[in-house]
Amino acid sequence: xxxxxxxxxxxxCMEKIKNYIFYVSFLVVCVCAQTTRIDMSSQIDEDEITIKxxxxxxxxxxxxxxxxxxxxxxxxxxxxxxIRLKQYYGYDFFQTVDDSHNDDERYENLPxxxxxxxxxxxxxxxLLWGQTQLQVTxxxxxxxxxxxxEIGPINVSGKTLDELRPFLxxxxxxxxxxxxxxxxxxxxDVTLGALESINLQVVGEVGxxxxxxxxxxxxxxxxxxxxxxxxxxxxxxxIRVIRDDKLHAEIDLYDLMMKGDQSSExxxxxxxxxxxxxxxxxxxxxxxxxxxxxxEMKPGETIQQLIEYAGGLKSTASSxxxxxxxxxxxxxxxxxxxxxxxxxxxxAINSKEIADGDIIKIxxxxxxxxxxxxxxxxxxxxxxxxxxxxxxxxLLELSGGINDPxxxxxxxxxxxxxxxxxxxxxxxxxxxxSLEEFLDGTIKPFYMENHDQVTIYPNLKYLPAxxxxxxxxxxxxxxxxILGDFETINSIVERAxxxxxxxxxxxxxxxxxxxxxxxxxxxxxxxxGDIITVPEKSDVVNVxxxxxxxxxxxxxxxxxVSQYIRLSGGMTPDGNKNDLIVIYADGxxxxxxxxxxxxxxxxxxxxxxxxxxQTPVEQLLVFVNGISNTMTQLLTTYIVLSQLGTxxxx
Numbered sequence: 001x002x003x004x005x006x007x008x009x010x011x012x013c014m015e016k017i018k019n020y021i022f023y024v025s026f027l028v029v030c031v032c033a034q035t036t037r038i039d040m041s042s043q044i045d046e047d048e049i050t051i052k053x054x055x056x057x058x059x060x061x062x063x064x065x066x067x068x069x070x071x072x073x074x075x076x077x078x079x080x081x082x083i084r085l086k087q088y089y090g091y092d093f094f095q096t097v098d099d100s101h102n103d104d105e106r107y108e109n110l111p112x113x114x115x116x117x118x119x120x121x122x123x124x125x126x127l128l129w130g131q132t133q134l135q136v137t138x139x140x141x142x143x144x145x146x147x148x149x150e151i152g153p154i155n156v157s158g159k160t161l162d163e164l165r166p167f168l169x170x171x172x173x174x175x176x177x178x179x180x181x182x183x184x185x186x187x188x189d190v191t192l193g194a195l196e197s198i199n200l201q202v203v204g205e206v207g208x209x210x211x212x213x214x215x216x217x218x219x220x221x222x223x224x225x226x227x228x229x230x231x232x233x234x235x236x237x238x239i240r241v242i243r244d245d246k247l248h249a250e251i252d253l254y255d256l257m258m259k260g261d262q263s264s265e266x267x268x269x270x271x272x273x274x275x276x277x278x279x280x281x282x283x284x285x286x287x288x289x290x291x292x293x294x295x296e297m298k299p300g301e302t303i304q305q306l307i308e309y310a311g312g313l314k315s316t317a318s319s320x321x322x323x324x325x326x327x328x329x330x331x332x333x334x335x336x337x338x339x340x341x342x343x344x345x346x347x348a349i350n351s352k353e354i355a356d357g358d359i360i361k362i363x364x365x366x367x368x369x370x371x372x373x374x375x376x377x378x379x380x381x382x383x384x385x386x387x388x389x390x391x392x393x394x395l396l397e398l399s400g401g402i403n404d405p406x407x408x409x410x411x412x413x414x415x416x417x418x419x420x421x422x423x424x425x426x427x428x429x430x431x432x433x434s435l436e437e438f439l440d441g442t443i444k445p446f447y448m449e450n451h452d453q454v455t456i457y458p459n460l461k462y463l464p465a466x467x468x469x470x471x472x473x474x475x476x477x478x479x480x481x482i483l484g485d486f487e488t489i490n491s492i493v494e495r496a497x498x499x500x501x502x503x504x505x506x507x508x509x510x511x512x513x514x515x516x517x518x519x520x521x522x523x524x525x526x527x528x529g530d531i532i533t534v535p536e537k538s539d540v541v542n543v544x545x546x547x548x549x550x551x552x553x554x555x556x557x558x559x560x561v562s563q564y565i566r567l568s569g570g571m572t573p574d575g576n577k578n579d580l581i582v583i584y585a586d587g588x589x590x591x592x593x594x595x596x597x598x599x600x601x602x603x604x605x606x607x608x609x610x611x612x613x614q615t616p617v618e619q620l621l622v623f624v625n626g627i628s629n630t631m632t633q634l635l636t637t638y639i640v641l642s643q644l645g646t647x648x649x650x
Contacts, residue, residue: 086293088293088294089293089294089296090236090254090257091229091230093221093229093253094221094225094228094230112161112191112192112217115160116192116267117159117160118144118161118164119140119144119157119269120140120142120143120144121198121216121270122139122192122193122196122216123139123192123194123195124137124139124140124164124168124190124192125191125192126168126172126188127188127189128172128186128187129186129187130186130187131178132176132178132179132186137194140156143155144156144158148171148172151171151174156168161192164190165188165190168188195215195216197214197215197216198215198218198268198269198270199211200223200271200274201271201272201274202223202224202274203273203274204234204274204277205230205231205233205276205277206227206228206230206231206234206276207227207229207230207231208228212227214226216267217267218267219264219265219266219267219268220241220253220264220268220274221253223268223274224276227274232279232294233278233279234276234277234278235278235279235296236253236279237252237254237279237280237296237298238250238252238280239251239252239274239275240274240275242274242275243269243272248272249264252264254296254309258309280297280298281296281297281298281354281357282294282296282356283297283306283359283360284359284360285306285362286359286360286362287317287360287361287364288313288314288316288318288362288363288364289307289310289311289313289362290310290314291309292310295310297309300353301353302351302353303321303323303352303360306360307349307360313346313362316364316365317362317363317364318364318365319345319346320344320346321344321349321361321362322343322344322361322362322363323341323342323344323359323360324341324358324360324361325342325355325358325359326355326357370385370450371383371385371386372384372386372390372395372450372452372453372454373452373453374454375454375456376456376457377401377411377412377456377457377459378399378401378456379400379401379404379407380399380400380401381399382399384398386448386449386450391445391446391447392446392448393438393446395448402439410459410462411456411457412435412456412458413434413435413459415432415435415457416433416434416435417432417454417455418454419431419452419455420449420453421451465481465482466481466482466528467479467480467481467528467529468480468481468487468492468528468530468531469530469532470532470534471531471532472532472533472534472535473499473502473504473534473535473536474497474498474499474500475497475499476495476496477496478496480492480495482526482528486525487525488522488524488525489508489522489523489524489526490523492532493522499534502536502537503536504534504585504602505534506584506585506602507534507538508522508532508534508535509531509532509534509535509587510524510530510531511531511533512529512530513529516587537603538555539554539555540553540555540602540603541555541600541603541604541605541606542604542606543565543568543605543606544607544608545575545607546571546576546608546610547565547569547570547572547608548569548570549568553567555600555602560597560600561582561598561600561606564606565580565606565608571608572610575608575611579609579611580592580606580609581609582598582604582605582606582607583604583605584601584603584604585602585603585604
């Protein structure tokens with residue numbers, strides 16, 4: 001009866017456990033699902049905001065990029081125009097006029113040009129001072145006269161200011177007698193009054209054709225500058241000035257630009273017309289001239305004159321001139337005959353007339369290097385100029401050291417090599433002989449050839465001493481020479497007086513080629529440049545990494561790695577107990593593993609590395625794995641209890 005009651009209670013208990021496991025599992029699944037849904041919803045909202053922000057940022061960057069591209073395009077076009085303009089000789093001479101000032105400001109401080117000729121539209125200012133004082137301005141009318149009421153009309157046209165001053169003095173004496181008295185009690189001066197702008201027309205191949213208002217001292221170049229300069233289609237050599245419906249002058253600006261001839265810089269007048277026609281020709285010259293570019297040539301001019309316009313030939317110019325000429329349309333057999341290339345001797349080009357579209361190329365002469373090279377154990381190795389009488393002895397003297405008794409000991413006198421090119425072979429010829437016999441005259445003089453290469457070898461027995469540096473807890477620290485091929489750390493320490501009483505022998509460091517080496521034995525062989533450092537004894541252990549209180553702990557024999565970690569406060573949550581290493585003073589690194597338990601030593605470092613940072617996906621996998629393990633344990637418990645209930649229930 002008691003057994004049956006026990007079975008009933010046991011079965012009821014098992015049912016409760018089963019229901020409890022089901023309830024817990026269901027609750028865990030719901031919580032996970034809700035958390036995931038919240039996370040996903042939050043993530044979706046964040047993603048939408050991020051996408052909109054990214055779209056706005058991309059749109060802003062696109063607008064900024066369009067602005068930058070527009071600015072770059074404008075700069076590129078301006079640069080291309082500037083480069084194109086510089087290719088055409090003379091067209092960059094003209095600069096755009098500055099329109100930020102009005103005419104009155106522009107003319108106010110202009111000096112009167114020497115030889116300025118008075119003409120209609122000018123204002124003549126008369127100044128009297130002394131016994132008689134007067135300041136009056138008389139305009140010059142269309143007839144070139146000024147009107148003085150007391151005298152009448154006076155013709156001043158065509159006179160310069162220097163000519164006008166004595167002329168008007170003689171006129172004003174008629175009404176002011178004190179001007180020309182013996183004591184000169186009244187003085188007279190003549191100058192120009194307010195300047196009046198003049199209007200003229202600029203037509204043809206200019207940047208801004210039309211009527212332009214310019215200052216009265218303007219010349220052809222200032223007028224063309226104010227008109228925006230010449231287009232590259234316009235002529236620099238046949239500019240015409242029309243005055244009173246007649247050709248007043250035909251100007252060739254090459255005279256001004258190349259020779260400084262200012263005869264064309266005469267004063268322009270009211271209603272003048274400047275005509276810039278289409279350029280006469282277009283010829284291109286390139287290569288070995290000082291001013292390559294595109295030039296305008298007049299009929300009858302030659303290639304020689306074109307070369308002179310281009311600044312002349314450089315010293316590296318070839319004597320052969322390449323001429324590319326467009327074949328006249330009527331002379332072409334087919335379209336392939338459009339370009340005719342001719343090679344002319346420089347002496348014959350003076351008789352060769354040019355044609356529109358010609359392209360002249362002055363080629364560069366091929367340089368012929370005349371040089372020899374000397375390398376090796378010599379004071380001044382390098383490249384030396386070759387000439388036909390250059391001897392080996394002279395080359396050795398130039399490169400230095402052969403006549404120096406101290407330096408000659410560093411040279412291997414048993415051999416010298418001269419490498420010489422062989423035009424009949426794919427390989428160079430090597431000429432070898434004794435340098436010592438050559439220097440003492442046993443071997444006859446040797447003369448160099450172009451491109452020879454001389455090699456002087458070093459005396460290996462005379463090389464600088466190989467050394468080792470030792471420092472730290474050593475009695476005689478310093479730099480010691482390596483005395484043999486089998487010099488060891490021990491032998492260097494012995495020669496340095498041995499270790500001090502404070503020396504930590506086990507922590508001795510060896511630096512080779514800027515890298516620290518682990519010293520396995522003190523009998524290791526030394527090499528040139530090695531550095532030995534003997535530290536002072538250490539009675540501490542350094543604990544670092546993912547621990548709460550990193551620092552130095554006093555060394556105590558028998559303590560384990562785990563004990564030193566506990567003394568330092570223990571690991572932080574991100575510390576990885578499976579990733580511990582011990583770094584000994586001699587440079588050895590030993591990891592702590594289940595089957596490896598390194599023993600701490602004085603001066604060692606125990607390093608606790610951190611766990612790698614988990615991504616959200618990895619964290620979720622860990623969480624799911626934990627739930628899975630818990631469910632497995634609960635189900636296992638349930639199965640065991642069920643089996644026990646069956647047994648007891650009979």
